[in-house]
Amino acid sequence: MFEQSFASLGGTLTFPTKDRDVYDLLKETCCRHQYFVYEQDGISYRARVIVTPHFSYAENFVPHARFSQEAWDGFCAEFPEDRKILEKAGRIGKQTKNNMVILDIKKDDPLEKQIGYAAWQILLSRFYDPYALIAEALTDEYKSGNLIPDRNGHLKRSDGPCSYCTNAAWTFPEGCPYGKTAQQ
Incomplete structure (x- = not known):
């Protein structure tokens, strides 16, 4: 959806999204x-994307x-027990x-002891812990200095003007919630 929103304006994503499962993304x-x-037209933006x-x-x-379903059938054929x-x-x-076939497993699952090692490794390769993945990405952004808390612990906007929400290429209907476009 995000990709389609900006594609007509010339924006691109650095990764393919077509026919991909949201958890893969x-x-x-x-x-x-x-x-x-x-x-485009002298405007340049680069923003990290986290698909959830x-x-x-x-x-x-x-x-x-x-x-x-095809991968699950293959798993079942290779690991019937x-x-x-x-x-x-x-x-x-x-x-x-x-x-998609969903399996209720956890990273430190007691069931691991009953499952063969090779089968468990395949399960882990297809394991998703959405909150942990998002927390890790946000922690990475924080450590890189891209996310900075204000004195109240909320995310702080960078200093100076910003023209992301309102610029020559596009304008968000609600404008800039931080009032940054009015700054010079």
């Missing part, structure tokens, strides 16, 4: 610095592993609307 943008880039699942649903942030253990433990969730 979450991991991609949290573990690697990915950006929205706009360079929809914030309105708490279940979108529960740690889990996920497989496409491990699939049985997962099934018996009630860890295989319902298939999602986009045909």
Whole structure:
């Protein structure tokens, strides 16, 4: 959605988004610095992007592993006994609307001792802990000096004027919530 919003204006993302699962994009943008880039008519912006699942649903942030149906079928064929253990433990969730198979596992899961090492490594490679990924990315931005708290502990805007919300290329309908565009 973000990519489409700015594509007509010449903005680009530094990573592909087409036909990718939101959790794949979450991991991609949290573990690697990915950006929205706009360079046109003397205006240049580069902003880190972190793609997240929809914030309105708490279940979108529960740690889990996920497989496409094809990948899950491959896992089951290669590790049939491990699939049985997962099934018996009630860890295989319902298939999602986009045909992903969700597994209720955690990073330090007691079930790990029952699952074969190779199978567990595959589960971990498909493991997502959304809050931990986002927290790690924000911590990285804080350590890099890109996020600075004010005296109340809220994020502080950088000093000086900003023309991100309102400029020659675009204007957000609500304008700048920080009043930074009025500064000279």
